Amino acid sequence: MGIEWIGLDADDTLWHSEGHFTDALQLFCEQVGPYAVPGANLAGHLDAVERRNLAVFGYGVKAFTLSMIEAAVDVTDGHVPGHVIANLVERGKVMLDHPVELLDGVAEIVSDLSRHFQLAVITKGDLVHQERKLTSSGLCEHVHVVEIVSEKDPATYRRILARHRIAVDGFVMVGNAIRSDVLPVLAIGGRAVHIPYEQTWAHEHADHDHDVPTLASIRELPGWIDAHA
């Protein structure tokens, strides 16, 4: 069956995201470092706190900000000053309010694809933040379905496809994360295309032995679809 629906991941597929977390990590180290107990591994501890909190906080900037605050108290043995805590909260707000910066080619390619295919943006993270980014992205008019989910596993994709009566063999998912955008879609019998981003959160790395089509940029997507649809 030919491709009728294209699923698009959002963070680091349509717009830049991971860089804001990397910048926040740098702020965390600069601000918290002077108060940390000797030998503390700031980045390592934050990463551990973040992963431990995923199950209860979920994904997104608010979860990350709370983990920064928890880690700041931990690595300073409670001696982090209030103004540093305030700066971490403030950074969370800046991240939530940051203007969307589309990746190269996204505006043009998404508009082109929408003339021939149904497009579904499928993304995880903060509900209010993802909605704001979508609204300000200018892409909404080209997108037929938006699904903001708490986790991208096979059951999630199955539910989304059923809800919108999308045939799995007419669906291809496009994204930068092997773990979230590729493997669960292959698991339910769909197709997936990987477009790596310059930085990937370690949590999204995944070992696998699938032969996944990999593109250098979304600009190569229409050509890939022409060859495979």
Next chain:
Amino acid sequence: MGIEWIGLDADDTLWHSEGHFTDALQLFCEQVGPYAVPGANLAGHLDAVERRNLAVFGYGVKAFTLSMIEAAVDVTDGHVPGHVIANLVERGKVMLDHPVELLDGVAEIVSDLSRHFQLAVITKGDLVHQERKLTSSGLCEHVHVVEIVSEKDPATYRRILARHRIAVDGFVMVGNAIRSDVLPVLAIGGRAVHIPYEQTWAHEHADHDHDVPTLASIRELPGWIDAHA
């Protein structure tokens, strides 16, 4: 047209919620109070911070926890100790992980109603938290549609009804919040039933001059529907 779809709010309509925020406010006052600057209005300041942050943080426990932390730094002029900050983060986790306590009559009435009507749970808040509460509520098998949204305004209800092909004159929304569950539904031509909860967040109060049907408990809902469907 008779009623075909019933929309149900979740927090403080299906299960207890506001009490956990009231308890957290008490913890905030107990823990932060000893370090507050003289004359500080702890509850008043937290409420102000929370409202100011709504636009950027949205609703839910993670937003509330971040606002508690911001307010704690504010009212102590930065002197809140790290262990108090850690206790506030911990309280956020406890709230997110708290077992769902259904309101009296909910399990029975929701099950009964699902035999004659299509049920849609429409709720705002943390995506991951609301999903967890729904899953552990035992209500999922009776519910046909779940919509977790960032704001409940007329446009939101219009979008949900369109997405699920629900006729507005066959729809009634049931909830504890005049501002979120009643007025926006009346605004799009639907019906709404108010079931006040014992406590209501001040933000959800709203003046209006509609004659809104008000029930003492969800146990009265089937009777009201029989009389009005």
